[in-house]
Amino acid sequence: MKLHREGSKYILIASILWGIIGFVTYKFLADILWLLFPINIICFLLWFWVIWFFRLPNRIFTTGDDKVIAPADGKVVVIEETFEPEYFKEKRLQVSIFMSPLNVHVNRCPVKGEVKYMKYHPGKYLVAWHPKSSTENERTSLVIKNPKMEILLRQIAGALARRICYYVKEGQQVSQNEEFGFIRFGSRVDLFFPVGTKVDVKIGEIVQGGITVLARI
DSSP: OEEOGGGHHHHHHHHHHHHHHHHHHHHHSTTOHHHHHHHHHHHHHHHHHHHHHTEEOOOOOOOOTTEEEOSSSEEEEEEEEEEETTTTOEEEEEEEEEEOTTSOOEEEOSSOEEEEEEEEEOOBOOOTTSTTHHHHBSEEEEEEEOSSOEEEEEEEEOSSOOOEEEOOOTTOEEOTTOEEEEEOSSEEEEEEEOTTOEEOOOTTOEEOTTTSEEEEO
């Protein structure tokens, strides 16, 4: 397992803060063990959580031109037909994956193809399951097209997330399971398929980015 590059600053800050708090508590609370140990245990747990959040586990990816692979770890919270107003401007099949602060937050391309559309939208930080989060929260919209399918992915920041990172641009060729972004501290990814697409997951199912097959072309 490796650590994601997006976590470098946060891991450094957490380490420095733990070091400072540890020094201060040992200097002034050395004789008050009932207070000294709990403070340092809490600091360690917070430091470890930051390390854990930015983990980048080694995985054997699922591939296939006829498969749409999960772009993120998390729970499937939406499978429904809805109107997509930004790019397709027509009814699409939406599948949404909610990423809790405990999930790996790397986002991967579910199919290979060309990036036909990429747009960042600043916005609010409503909880990721809020009905208006898809249109009002900070988000990005990414469309990947290949000879078999054109699919839209939307990264949506949550209440704790304060920055969406993305690494692709329009016209770029991307590979299946290639990393295209990262969302910090809780979020959601929406996918918009053509109506009638065969979906292989169900509401409440836990999926893994780069491994779980979401749908078949």
